[in-house]
Amino acid sequence: xxxxxxxxxxTDPGSFPTEALAEAASEAVREVGAELxxxxxxxxxxxxxxxxxxxxxxxxxxxxxxxxxALMNGSMQAVTLVAExxxxxxxxxxxxxxxxxxxxxxxxxxxxxELVGVPLxxxxxxxxxxxxxxxxxxxxxxxxxxxxxxxxxxxxxGSMMPKARRLELLEVARRYDAIVVDDNCYGDVHxxxxxxxxxxxxxxxxxxxxIGSLSKILGPGVRMGYMVARPPVLAxxxxxxxxxxxxxxxxxxxxxxxxxxxxxxxxxxxxxxxxKRDAVFAGLEESVGDIxxxxxxxxxxxxxxxxxxxxxxxxxxxxxxxxxxxxxxxxSFHIHHEDVPALRLAFGFASLEDIRDGVPLLGECIxxxxxxxxxxx
Numbered sequence: 540x541x542x543x544x545x546x547x548x549x550t551d552p553g554s555f556p557t558e559a560l561a562e563a564a565s566e567a568v569r570e571v572g573a574e575l576x577x578x579x580x581x582x583x584x585x586x587x588x589x590x591x592x593x594x595x596x597x598x599x600x601x602x603x604x605x606x607x608x609a610l611m612n613g614s615m616q617a618v619t620l621v622a623e624x625x626x627x628x629x630x631x632x633x634x635x636x637x638x639x640x641x642x643x644x645x646x647x648x649x650x651x652x653e654l655v656g657v658p659l660x661x662x663x664x665x666x667x668x669x670x671x672x673x674x675x676x677x678x679x680x681x682x683x684x685x686x687x688x689x690x691x692x693x694x695x696x697g698s699m700m701p702k703a704r705r706l707e708l709l710e711v712a713r714r715y716d717a718i719v720v721d722d723n724c725y726g727d728v729h730x731x732x733x734x735x736x737x738x739x740x741x742x743x744x745x746x747x748x749x750i751g752s753l754s755k756i757l758g759p760g761v762r763m764g765y766m767v768a769r770p771p772v773l774a775x776x777x778x779x780x781x782x783x784x785x786x787x788x789x790x791x792x793x794x795x796x797x798x799x800x801x802x803x804x805x806x807x808x809x810x811x812x813x814x815k816r817d818a819v820f821a822g823l824e825e826s827v828g829d830i831x832x833x834x835x836x837x838x839x840x841x842x843x844x845x846x847x848x849x850x851x852x853x854x855x856x857x858x859x860x861x862x863x864x865x866x867x868x869x870x871s872f873h874i875h876h877e878d879v880p881a882l883r884l885a886f887g888f889a890s891l892e893d894i895r896d897g898v899p900l901l902g903e904c905i906x907x908x909x910x911x912x913x914x915x916x
Contacts, residue, residue, distance in 0.1 A: 543897030546865035548694065548840055549888040550728075551815070554808045555758055556796065563795035571791045578783040583610025583765075584790030590797050591751065591765050598726070599740035607767050609777060612785045614724045614752035614764030618687075619646045621720050621748055621766075624779040625684045626650060634672060634717075635687040636664050638872045638879070640694045643687065643722075654874040655683065661834070663700035664688055666707040673715040685718040685748075690738060692725035692839025695872045695883035699837060702735050709742045717746070718772070724752035724764070727805050729838040730813040745769040748776070753793060755840065755887075756808050762786075763793055812840065815886045818894040826902020830909075833884075840887040846905050848880050855882075855908035864901050 568575075582588065585605070592605040611617045622633065629651030635643070637656025647654060655676065657669045669686070676682055688708070690700040700708070712719050721738040739749035749767040757763070763785070768776060797804070819842055823833055827846070834843040846855075852868065859866060869881035884901070886894060 540863060541893075542863045542865065543893050543900065544865045544889050545884045545886065545894075545897065545901070546867050547888045548885050549759060550755055550757075550808060550840070551811045551887055554804075554811055556800075556804065559800065560792065560796055564792045567788070567791035567795045570795070571787055575787055577787075579787045579790070580784045581609060581777040581780050583785050584787050584794060586794040587763075587790040587797075588765070590794055590801065594801055595749075595751070595767065598734070599737055601740045603767060607769055607773060609766050609768075609773065610785050610790055611764040611766055612782070613754060613759070613762045614722065614750050615642055615646065616785075617750045617764055617766040618643055618720075618722060619650075620776055620779055621685065621687075621750075622647055622650050622652060624776045625718065626652060627684070632676060632681055632683040633685060633687055634669070634676075634683040635874065636689070636693065637874055638693075638695060638869075639687070639689065639874065640722075641867075641871045644872075644874055647687075652684075656874045659693070659696060659698060661698055662704055663690055663693055663696075663698040664708065666704055666711055669708065670711045670714075673711065673717065677715060682715065683717060685720055686712060687720045687722065688738075689722050689725075691723050691735065692728060692836055692841070694725070694839070695841050695867070695869075696843040697834040697836030697839050697841045699735060702741075705735065705738055705741055709738060709747075712746065713744075718748065719746060720748045720750065722750045724750060725755055725839040726751065727756045728809060728812060728840060730809055730816065732837045734838075739767060743769075745772045748772060756805055757793070761789060761793065763789060809838075812887055815889070815891060815894055816842070818891055819884060819886045819898055822895065822898025823902065826899045827905050831902075831905065840885055842884045842886065843881055844884055845881045847909065849910045850880060850905060850908045851910060852878060852880070852908075855904055858904040858907055859901065862900055862904065864897060864904065866901065 588608045592603045592608045595603045633652045634655050739747045752764040832845045867883045869879035
């Protein structure tokens with residue numbers, strides 16, 4: 540049975556470097572040897588931290604000391620650890636985009652946090668609305684513990700915040716003495732145009748916490764992410780870490796693989812993903828170009844499809860299920876689960892053939908889910 544998987548935020552399975560990783564694994568085991576009987580510690584494998592520090596320095600154009608980089612079991616561990624370290628009790632407030640990654644919403648709510656949302660536009664979080672939100676929270680005597688944002692290829696909308704707005708966001712955060720968590724887990728997946736600097740690169744204070752990931756260019760099953768923060772914040776974050784550190788074996792294999800292949804592997808993966816993104820654009824234009832609008836990201840793995848209010852969302856999801864089309868409904872990404880008239884289409888995992896055949900089928904489902912009265916009108 541054919542399945543059109545546009546729901547999973549995973550990269551192209553054909554880009555997974557099985558043979559090269561097998562060689563790297565053999566090299567890594569011989570290299571670390573008996574070190575595997577030790578706990579790795581809170582910072583993680585030094586070799587991979589050095590590679591990540593060097594790659595961030597090259598990409599961001601600033602010095603990134605290896606002492607500021609701590610490896611995580613996937614970027615979501617960093618996302619959760621930040622909240623565990625900075626929250627002081629249940630009902631603490633975290634400010635984020637009103638549409639954000641469902642995993643982050645679940646993690647923060649499970650810790651008892653109250654999420655306060657800020658509207659987005661095609662350039663990401665609206666800084667004017669952020670300023671109004673922070674002003675109101677301070678007026679009430681309930682300032683947020685931190686601001687969480689995806690400034691680069693935001694999940695789910697795919698938006699890219701331009702440098703000018705990033706600087707405005709940092710100025711507002713300084714005005715209200717707010718820590719900012721910049722989740723840059725999609726930063727490697729860049730197709731064209733200007734690659735904007737991270738908030739960490741634009742602000743040399745200790746108020747910026749930066750999160751990176753290898754899942755989007757390698758695979759989520761590797762469970763390898765990292766966090767970059769300056770003293771004394773990094774020590775405060777790691778003080779809440781009690782897992783003994785992440786896998787030395789996995790980290791050493793990644794280090795052996797990426798030591799000489801990092802940029803070539805990123806380039807190869809991005810070329811594949813760009814072709815897929817373009818195929819989605821073509822399929823949407825062909826099938827729903829007259830009734831829908833969608834984001835046009837220059838990187839990342841997601842396209843946010845907005846459809847008319849007359850589309851019956853329950854009917855749409857039922858039609859998709861009948862045709863084995865997997866997409867994620869817009870309300871999954873709203874911090875209050877509001878049923879927004881949109882869906883997230885992930886294009887990384889599906890094959891080009893499935894995209895070319897499946898996106899027009901999705902378009903048919905959207906057309907069929909419109910109420911009869913609106914179609915006749």
